[in-house]
Amino acid sequence: MYIDLRIISKMKTGRINNMDTKNTKDYFFFGNSQAMHNILDQAKKLKGHNANVLITGEGTNKALLARYVHELEEDESHPFIAINCAAIPDALIEAELFGYESGIFPGTGTCMAGKFELAQGGDIFLDEIDSLKPDLQAKLLRVLQTHEFFRVGGNIPIKLDVRVISSTSKDLANSIAGFREDLLYRLRVVVLHMPLISSKIENNPDKCEFRTTPLKEYINYLEKSYIIKIVKQNRGNISKAARILRVSRSKIYYMLGNERKELLGA
Numbered sequence: 001m002y003i004d005l006r007i008i009s010k011m012k013t014g015r016i017n018n019m020d021t022k023n024t025k026d027y028f029f030f031g032n033s034q035a036m037h038n039i040l041d042q043a044k045k046l047k048g049h050n051a052n053v054l055i056t057g058e059g060t061n062k063a064l065l066a067r068y069v070h071e072l073e074e075d076e077s078h079p080f081i082a083i084n085c086a087a088i089p090d091a092l093i094e095a096e097l098f099g100y101e102s103g104i105f106p107g108t109g110t111c112m113a114g115k116f117e118l119a120q121g122g123d124i125f126l127d128e129i130d131s132l133k134p135d136l137q138a139k140l141l142r143v144l145q146t147h148e149f150f151r152v153g154g155n156i157p158i159k160l161d162v163r164v165i166s167s168t169s170k171d172l173a174n175s176i177a178g179f180r181e182d183l184l185y186r187l188r189v190v191v192l193h194m195p196l197i198s199s200k201i202e203n204n205p206d207k208c209e210f211r212t213t214p215l216k217e218y219i220n221y222l223e224k225s226y227i228i229k230i231v232k233q234n235r236g237n238i239s240k241a242a243r244i245l246r247v248s249r250s251k252i253y254y255m256l257g258n259e260r261k262e263l264l265g266a
Helices: 005-013 034-044 062-071 090-098 134-146 181-187 224-233 238-264
Strands: 053-056 080-084 123-127 163-167 190-193
Touching (some): 034 062, 034 190, 062 123, 062 163, 090 134, 134 181
Parallel strands (some): 053 163, 053 190, 080 123, 123 163
């Protein structure tokens, strides 16, 4: 299994057509371990079900797993709307999720649909849901209980038909996390635990494939074992690992360039 940048590009512009969801080797995960196969096998069982899903664990690629769960339905009419809860300021997160009516904010002459409204009939992915403040947790709980919501500044309820897929790297059941237990009960109808990168990649580097990842351009210059080491040190953050490897390759180019100058007598 590996991250296919061409597929991710299609994901950004639209849904994936003619995707073979039975063969995860054609999908977009990085890693080839039994732990990774197990989590994808669990995800496949969600096909045809509308239960809310909570993706846990310190492992990366939770957003890709959420997308994978969504794509299992193979229905182009079902939208997939993602939002990183930690990336939106507290003052704006409610409007982002539920939308707002015209005139409620200065300079807003028209109303705006929120992420939940845009996800009608499909899935909404709430990444880093642990970052939600208690007041918004209470409002989200009410939405999940009543299956309806109000835009900010609105008084007309909007019926909701959305599956909620959320993710966290924290233990939300721990009271220290400050997360509502009743909301957690609604979110974790199904729990998928993402393994760490060290569990996703087998100890044998030869089993790992890089041909369609951002790492593929470094395989001709650096040992596979070194690439794996960098990926593990960065907890599976492929982009960060690629930046570090780019520096290593630049150093190699620099050394080769100096050797070439010496050979040419420059």
